[in-house]
Amino acid sequence: xxxxxxxxxxxxxxxxxxxxxxxxxxxxxxxxxxxxxxxxxxxxxxxxxxxxxxxxxxxxxxxxxxxxxxxxxxxxxxxxxxxxxxxxxxxxxxxxxxxxxxxxxxxxxxxxxxxxxxxxxxxxxxxxxxxxxxxxxxxxxxxxxxxxxxxxxxxxxxxxxxxxxxxxxxxxxxxxxxxxxxxxxxxxxxxxxxxxxxxxxxxxxxxxxxxxxxxxxxxxxxxxxxxxxxxxxxxxxxxxxxxxxxxxxxxxxxxxxxxxxxxxxxxxxxxxxxxxxxxxxxxxxxxxxxxxxxxxxxxxxxxxxxxxxxxxxxxxxxxxxxxxxxxxxxxxxxxxxxxxxxxxxxxxxxxxxxxxxxxxxxxxxxxxxxxxxxxxxxxxxxxxxxxxxxxxxxxxxxxxxxxxxxxxxxxxxxxxxxxxxxxxxxxxxxxxxxxxxxxxxxxxxxx
Amino acid sequence: xxxxxxxxxxxxxxxxxxxxxxxxxxxxxx
Numbered sequence: 001x002x003x004x005x006x007x008x009x010x011x012x013x014x015x016x017x018x019x020x021x022x023x024x025x026x027x028x029x030x031x032x033x034x035x036x037x038x039x040x041x042x043x044x045x046x047x048x049x050x051x052x053x054x055x056x057x058x059x060x061x062x063x064x065x066x067x068x069x070x071x072x073x074x075x076x077x078x079x080x081x082x083x084x085x086x087x088x089x090x091x092x093x094x095x096x097x098x099x100x101x102x103x104x105x106x107x108x109x110x111x112x113x114x115x116x117x118x119x120x121x122x123x124x125x126x127x128x129x130x131x132x133x134x135x136x137x138x139x140x141x142x143x144x145x146x147x148x149x150x151x152x153x154x155x156x157x158x159x160x161x162x163x164x165x166x167x168x169x170x171x172x173x174x175x176x177x178x179x180x181x182x183x184x185x186x187x188x189x190x191x192x193x194x195x196x197x198x199x200x201x202x203x204x205x206x207x208x209x210x211x212x213x214x215x216x217x218x219x220x221x222x223x224x225x226x227x228x229x230x231x232x233x234x235x236x237x238x239x240x241x242x243x244x245x246x247x248x249x250x251x252x253x254x255x256x257x258x259x260x261x262x263x264x265x266x267x268x269x270x271x272x273x274x275x276x277x278x279x280x281x282x283x284x285x286x287x288x289x290x291x292x293x294x295x296x297x298x299x300x301x302x303x304x305x306x307x308x309x310x311x312x313x314x315x316x317x318x319x320x321x322x323x324x325x326x327x328x329x330x331x332x333x334x335x336x337x338x339x340x341x342x343x344x345x346x347x348x349x350x351x352x353x354x355x356x357x358x359x360x361x362x363x364x365x366x367x368x369x370x371x372x373x374x375x376x377x378x379x380x381x382x383x384x385x386x387x388x389x390x391x392x393x394x395x396x397x398x399x400x401x402x403x404x405x406x407x408x409x410x411x412x413x414x415x416x417x418x419x420x421x422x423x424x425x426x427x428x429x430x431x432x433x434x435x436x437x438x439x440x441x442x443x444x445x446x447x
Numbered sequence: 448x449x450x451x452x453x454x455x456x457x458x459x460x461x462x463x464x465x466x467x468x469x470x471x472x473x474x475x476x477x
Contacts, residue, residue: 015456018460019460019463022460022464023463023464023467026464026467026468026471027467029471030467030470030471030474038475039476040472040473040475040476041472042472043471043472043475043476044468044469044471044472047467047468047471047472048464048465048468051464051467051468052464055460055464073449073453074449077449077450077453080449080450080453081453081456081457084453084454084457085456085457085460087457088457088458088460088461091461092461092464092465426448430448436448436449439448441449443450
């Protein structure tokens with residue numbers, strides 16, 4: 001089986017498994033001996049409460065950075081699903097008490113956590129934690145919550161919401177009376193605690209044992225910095241060009257202050273790992289202050305945004321916007337080091353000519369015999385004498401330059417850049433007849 | 448496109464849960 005059908009199959013398998021694990025509590029409620037019915041709406045509310053909790057537990061799996069789980073879709077899509085399905089879980093969890101309140105308004109008294117029984121206190125606090133969790137994620141930037149604080153809070157609130165909901169189920173005691181049902185919920189609990197221990201304790205501990213040292217910090221065009229790391233006392237890591245790693249600087253891996261960045265260096269030279277970072281957010285603004293000799297930790301490589309997964313592709317098209325050039329630069333450097341002469345087209349959008357990160361090196365690669373590279377710059381604010389493409393990457397621009405790459409099925413496209421640009425380019429490519437399976441994206445800015 | 452598919456999957460999971468929950472509630476009371 002070639003790589004693509006195998007990935008599709010794997011992708012479908014994970015979706016089926018996700019559905020099975022989410023719906024398992026409902027099936028168990030249906031098949032096992034159950035207490036006698038207490039009215040349709042009450043039982044309906046109970047059922048969605050159980051399913052909502054199963055969904056909340058599975059959220060931890062989605063963000064546990066299992067490479068085998070993310071391989072078929074790409075990391076960004078798994079995070080995006082985590083975000084979307086959390087909203088669905090939130091609605092379902094919220095509907096659980098709302099239905100009970102509508103059915104019998106006297107139950108509203110349970111909201112008074114000072115007078116309510118413990119089972120209600122657990123339930124109410126769990127929902128409150130969930131409300132804060134969702135609100136702080138959806139509106140992190142307007143609420144001006146620092147990314148590091150948000151990440152730590154996100155983990156703590158999620159843990160609290162699930163633990164409190166488990167307590168609520170045990171204290172209510174309904175539908176957990178049989179050994180099979182108890183075993184299922186204990187199993188869910190153990191699985192979840194084990195996962196948490198793996199992500200928060202074992203993984204950081206493994207990272208601590210494999211530190212890196214900052215070798216150099218170099219300014220680049222476009223308000224960016226390139227950070228080069230080398231392994232300190234171990235063999236380092238190997239990666240595929242286009243992948244990313246979680247980087248911890250000036251902090252311990254246990255502090256949960258890591259940030260995802262694409263490798264920008266060649267995968268053929270893994271002893272010097274380069275990351276090119278634009279000054280955009282809380283953390284990235286301080287990159288220029290990092291000094292050679294400082295210690296760093298890496299969790300990676302991650303991500304499926306790589307040409308290495310498409311060995312049989314005849315050509316590649318890269319569409320980069322701003323600092324989205326970093327994973328693509330890693331791919332170009334790697335292909336050049338490997339002497340890969342497959343035809344490549346790079347469409348590179350930037351605000352202005354002076355801010356085109358890696359401009360000189362891209363020009364060198366274009367002129368060299370190591371690559372068969374064609375480059376199209378698209379400038380938002382071009383200089384007066386500019387005779388290249390201007391504005392944004394549109395369907396027209398793509399049609400003009402992709403004409404050498406006919407038919408559309410003959411190439412794989414990699415897009416990385418700001419969210420609106422990626423959406424527009426993806427739509428344009430689909431309109432030009434490019435297969436959705438041949439379009440690969442990397443999106444980071446989800447929170 | 449992939450984002451739309453994953454949104455559709457998330458909504459699909461929600462609908463499935465609601466349908467199965469209704470089935471459960473119905474069977475419990477009959």
